[in-house]
């Protein structure tokens with residue numbers, strides 16, 4: 001329901017009282033960038049964008065929105081890929097709560113290996129700040145310059161370092177958040193151990209803005225590893241990629257990334273970068289990008305593991321380097337893939353259709369084959385790549401005509417293989433209707449009960465994580 005003009009004006013006036021006029025955006029051109037997602041596929045109008053500057057201001061804003069019955073979509077860097085960071089077209093009385101001003105970064109504690117950051121601080125800003133202490137952030141991905149720590153917690157983001165350090169939820173030593181009624185919950189003490197009932201970091205990581213607004217995070221850090229070696233390896237196929245990943249994880253303790261690039265993806269990104277293919281693969285082959293990082297030079301470990309008979313059997317060719325410029329070039333083949341896909345989609349005029357799935361490693365080859373068949377049946381182009389150690393493949397469909405049919409085919413196959421329909425991007429709006437494929441009615445009822453307890457008016461990110469089917 002759209003708000004009446006009187007209700008809209010009254011809410012805006014109260015929001016201005018709470019955070020100050022410069023931080024309540026109501027003009028069309030000021031709101032526009034907050035109303036459309038990164039892919040251009042999702043979005044809708046909002047009544048206002050509000051940019052609180054502190055936890056207390058967030059605690060003032062949420063009860064106001066509840067009083068007027070306005071939905072609240074929390075937005076960090078707006079790099080989410082499942083439509084959860086932007087208003088729904090069907091809920092125009094929505095306030096976008098931007099965390100942009102919650103971007104303070106505290107002093108890192110080099111003994112505890114922790115830092116307290118505002119939810120709106122970007123990954124890159126935190127990484128740059130802690131570098132002086134020889135510390136680093138354990139989560140990294142290509143959207144690092146815009147994606148926020150709060151957004152990464154809310155989506156339980158993954159990225160390239162999961163193989164070494166795990167997903168974002170493993171790095172939240174403490175959290176402060178505001179519930180729909182304005183209650184402030186959580187702690188930033190960063191205690192490595194505490195068993196005292198409900199654990200807010202566990203509850204909020206991956207909740208995609210449906211349970212509360214995360215305002216501050218006590219983030220775990222890792223050492224900086226100054227010595228790096230990078231390899232681009234051409235292998236005989238996806239099973240070979242999985243075999244290589246397993247062997248390297250056993251033989252090379254400094255493995256920091258094991259990334260999958262299928263030939264269609266390599267062709268697209270090299271075209272985008274104006275380069276030629278760095279290595280040839282045979283039909284059915286794949287590429288694996290390997291990054292090692294350590295306190296001592298990891299090159300010998302890496303080269304001897306690549307020469308090991310157990311891996312040599314699947315390797316077709318390899319480029320290995322420790323040279324900074326050459327490493328950067330190799331890594332760009334993986335890091336700039338999402339950008340290359342977006343550029344292609346923008347040139348063709350049809351937004352990319354993204355699936356982010358994971359299956360047990362021994363089912364990966366079969367799943368990608370089903371995904372390719374679904375593309376061919378639709379007349380679409382498939383660009384597959386991902387994080388090989390986790391069986392996580394990003395299936396990017398370009399020039400689609402029937403995305404529902406593609407999703408039905410692929411996501412059903414994923415569920416049948418014992419996999420997940422969202423490995424790291426979240427469920428958002430995009431995958432909500434497919435949630436019953438991987439969550440039972442009992443599980444969905446339990447999730448709904450938690451959500452109803454924390455947000456009885458269901459104002460926080462409506463539609464996200466919600467299959468929209470009445471729960472029997």
Ligand code: FAD
Pocket residue numbers: 038073074075076077078079080081084085099119120140141142143146147148149150151152153154155156157158159160208209210212213214215338339424425428461464
């Ligand atoms: P937004 O997009 O603003 O929001 C995402 C979701 O989190 C929304 O549901 C929103 O409501 C909620 N949210 C945001 N902030 C808060 C908060 N403070 N409190 C409560 N809820 C909040 N993701 C990966 O996991 N791995 C990757 O490798 C990866 N690579 C990417 C590469 C590119 C080029 C792009 C564009 C995206 C990539 N992503 C990846 C997806 C995206 O960057 C992540 O999901 C990221 O964590 C989103 O952060 P954000 O600040 O942009 O959040």
Ligand code: MLT
Pocket residue numbers: 141142159337338356386394
């Ligand atoms: C990645 O691994 O690069 C991301 O998850 C982004 C994407 O899927 O496009």
Ligand code: ZN
Pocket residue numbers: 158159386387394424
């Ligand atoms: Zn990814």
